[in-house]
Amino acid sequence: MSELSFVRTEMLPEKEPPAGERGVIKWMRTNLFSNWANSILTIVAIYVLYAALSHILPWFLNSIWRADTLTECREIRDALNNGEPSACFAVITERWSQLIFGFYPQHLYWRPIVSFVLLFVALAPVLYDTVPRKLFIFTAIYPFLMVWLIWGGSIWGLLMVIAGFGVGYLAFRALTAVSGLVAVIVAFVAPVIWWLYPSGLVGDALQSIIPIAIESVESRSLGGFTISVIIGISGIALSLPLGIVLALGRQSDMPFVKYMCIGFIEFIRGVPLITLLFTALLLLNYFLPKGTNFDVVIRVIIMVTLFAAAYMAETIRGGLAALPTGQYEAADSLGLDYWQAQRLIIMPQALKISIPSIVGIFIGLFKDTTLVIFIGISEMLGFTNLIRANTAWNGIYWELFIFVGLVFWICCFSMSRYSQWLERKLQTDHH
Amino acid sequence: MYKSVLFGVLTVSGLVAGAATAATLDDVKARGSLNCGVTTGVPGFAAPDANGVWEGFDVDVCRAVASAIFGDPTAVNFTPTTGQTRFTALASGEIDMLARNTTWTFSRDVDLKFEFTGVNYYDGQGFMVPKDLGVSSATELDGATICIQTGTTTELNLADYFRANKISYEPVPIETSAEARQQFLAGACDVYTTDASALAAIRATFETPGDFTVLPEIISKEPLGPLVRHGDNGWGDIVRWSLNAMITAEELGVTSANAGELSGGSDNPEINRLLGSEGNLGEQLGLSADWAKNIIMSVGNYGEVFGTNIGENTPIGIARGLNAQWKDGGLIYSPPFR
Known part of the structure; x- marks a missing residue:
């Protein structure tokens, strides 16, 4: 056995794996055809995809973008596409401005556009911590600026509203030496009194001395995507702080606060949003004195905010419950008072845990703004009805829904991507 | 007992509210425009065009009333209402009148406390x-x-x-x-x-x-017509006779084209009363003498409005049928202008 005739002295070059074990074929064998059941599923899925796309794709590719009526669309289709199914996106070409701006006066379109652009400037310091902190001043001013840009009117009315906060602050400073509690109460009551009584008179007086006003636009002119953004953004911005307060209230040791919060949350969560909207629009009209001008958009914003806040409170309570007790004890042992502990230790962690659900509520709220169609506010879906009611476009269907769906998808998808980015950025545990 | 107190308060506030809206015409004049409830889109009856201007058969009733009051068919704020919101919007005073494919029924007229001021379309x-x-x-x-x-x-x-x-x-x-x-x-x-x-x-x-x-x-039977709240009969009269003016104009052959010429005086005394060159019908309504002339000049008579919005020359193409003048075998009939 010792006389070996040949011993290989160098390694053989590696051979490529057999054809069935590499590249596309390997991928397909492992992922698509690993056994007979999966193979059948793959073939069925491919067939379904083909069947769907073979109907939808030609319809899209034959799209007609220029026509004045549906009939004209059909004539163009018969002439150019031999009568094959064709989408008639000409309706979007003609009516996109209505879907976006509603009945807003056409020569004033720049105002919602400017508000929308400035919205992102105002949001930047909230969303990204690399943005200069000084921008927060603009964020604080933005809500008032937006109201003025959208509804127009005298700038003094707006300044008088801001002045109310100044009144509250001055009252607080003046009385804080006397008694802390009295100062807080007066700080809340004084601005309300200011807004109810003298602010209107002072505003009118200033307007007559130095008239600065832009053309005013009534709420009934708002519609389309604009109204969805107004209601959605206001609801989102207001429901988060309100939700935090409610969540803390529900965990409070003070029974009155606690049961108020539980009652509120459980009542709102037990009632459909559409019921609240009907209440806002219909019932309140009967109870308020005739001639009370309680703007319908504001009523809707209040209801949407209350609705989202109740859900928000429960989500944040989940985040609070997920925090180990040690965190609360750590805060206590550092000698922090309740609000300091919440601000510095508890809330940052609880909110971080709740980010996915909070964004889920935001997205839901934004999509729920379409429900205002049922109380006669023409948001985008409402406008699809109005456009169809015009004899020129009566009979058009999918094109309008596709456009509306696309606009909502862009908004909701952006929110979702941002929340995922934020989660990754805030990830502090070590994996 | 608490309940009855609550209802009592509601009733009182309802009564106060009713009294406060007694003079709708004054409110409308002070506002400078008519608040009119329409549908959220029914082809031919109410829909906005590409510029957001409302047009349609029901819309023209609103425009007629605005023309009668202001001489301006554009002095209207249109409020789209749904089947659920239409009656509350009218009852609460958010709108001054409703012209929205609404069927005139007993319970709507009596129980809901509305006043139907006529029929502008007999549907079924x-x-x-x-x-x-x-x-x-x-x-x-x-x-x-x-x-x-x-x-x-x-x-x-x-x-x-x-x-x-x-x-x-x-x-x-x-x-x-x-x-x-x-x-x-x-x-x-x-x-x-x-x-x-x-x-x-x-x-x-x-x-x-x-x-x-x-x-x-x-x-x-679906008689569709404009309606107003109970409690202001003077306002109801204005809406009723604005519609009747359009109907009578068609019956008398007064059109948007010849109303201006006929208002100078004609051989037919009823045309003269309608267009304001004789009598004081406008004054009786609290309007100007040329109120009906304004309606016909700016909106048109009933036949013209029917023809441009839903008639046989439009894509909708509805024949007059029941909605022909009574002389032509239809049900459209206005009491005399006298």
């Missing part, structure tokens, strides 16, 4: 079927699947009609007319039933309208 529920179904009468529809909008009076009328004729049907519930159109064309139901005017409007949008037919049976 009909059936549409594909021609190849081979049906020529609704009585042959035994066992048919029928697309029907839920929660409407059409649903009840349908049940009554089929029960009275001892035939059966299978309802396919539908939410909106756009959905109904898609389902009907896709063959989800054999028959689509709704008001005959809406059937005509939908049929006009089909690619091959000739393949579908509207059956001759009309199974309900």
